[in-house]
Amino acid sequence: MVPPVTDMSSPTTGVVLAATPLGNIQDASERLRDALTQADVIAAEDTRRAKALAAALGVEARGRFVSNFDHNEDARREELLREARTGMVLVVTDAGMPIVSDPGLALVAAAHDAQVPVTCIPGPSAVTTALALSGLNVGHFIFDGFAPRKAGPREAWLESLKLERRAVCFFESPHRIAATLADAARILGEGRRAAVCRELTKTYEEVRRAGLGELAEWAADGVRGEITVVIEGGEPEAAEPGDLVGEVARRVDGGQRMKDAVKEVARLHRVxxxxxxxxxxxxxSDSQE
Structure with missing residues (x-):
């Protein structure tokens, strides 16, 4: 059964996901302020930070704060779901949008399954902010969360990006960024363009945009702060015309004109x-003989 469409512009019950400022408190929306005052329960990645946010915004939260982080959100799910049936459960993380490499998924998935209303107060996101600031071709992109911590899985992940034509955005720790960029330069090529965005919206915000080789050299001396990386998509490997004839033939068999099929396949494979x-x-001609 599909639940009825509900006006969630000012919800009184259900689960409400809310984006919180990355650093600049002025990025908090009026809807976030209202939700903090109206929520019956505020499920926070860190209750201390959530209380500090409310204080900084000058709002008084009437609901109770409960912790909801990576290691307890499964156990907390049923409790929060019960609360959401009769009141508003506001889900916030330390910064940015819940679920995007942050807690929240367990509750939202359960709420959808139980037909409990779910809505979102949009706002700051390190992903979209970094993409916009990168100055790279990001019309098509993928988000890969945090880069793998260990060298072996990280190298395998980077190998998978060699022929990825979409830009890739990911988070990285300041303790591992130098190693990750060095591996990326070696595997993806020193000239592949990327942007390292750190401390987004904060006082010392910085965006470094260059080839991976240059960025690896820069990061070798150490990089501080919250880091989001964008690497531009790769170029497809050059193909031999003879290897692409079958693709042309399939398009022609499907009703495409020969010249149009050739033009499109040539563009896709850069021949x-x-x-x-x-x-x-x-x-x-060979097939007709």
Whole structure:
């Protein structure tokens, strides 16, 4: 059964996810302020930080604060779900949007399954902020959370990005950023462009945009703060025209004109249209003999 559509602009019951400022308190929305005062329960990654946020915003939270972090959110889920059936449960993390590499998923998934209303107060996100600031081609991107901590899994992850044409955004610790960038430069190429964004929206915000080799050298001396990295998508490996004839043939069999099929396949694989056209014609003549 599909639950009815509900106006969640000013919810009184259900689960409300709320984005909190990354650093600049002025990024807090009026809806976040209202939710902090109206919520019956405030499920916070760190209750001390959530209380400090409310104090900094000058609002008085009438609800009770409960911890909801990585190691207890599964155990906390049923309790919060019961609260959400009759009141408002506000979910916040230390900074940014809940669930995006932060707690919240267990409760939201359970609420959807139980047809308890779920809505979101949008706002700050390190992911979209870094993408916008990177100055890279990020029209298509993937988000990979935190880079793997250990060298072996990290190298395997970077190998998987060699032919990834979308930009990749991820978080990294200041203690591991130098090693990650050094591995990235070695595996993805020193010239592949990237941006290291640190302390977003804070006093010492900094965006370093360069090739991975240059960024690795810069990071070797140490980098501090909260770090988000964006690496531009890679270029596809050059293909031989003869290897692409089958793809052209499949498109033609599907009703596409030969010239259009050749043009599109050549563009996708970065080969000359004339060379691919000649190879396709040769293959066609061979098949007719």
């Amino acid at each position: 000359k249209s004339s060379s691919l056209y000649d190879a396709a014609l040769l293959a066609l």
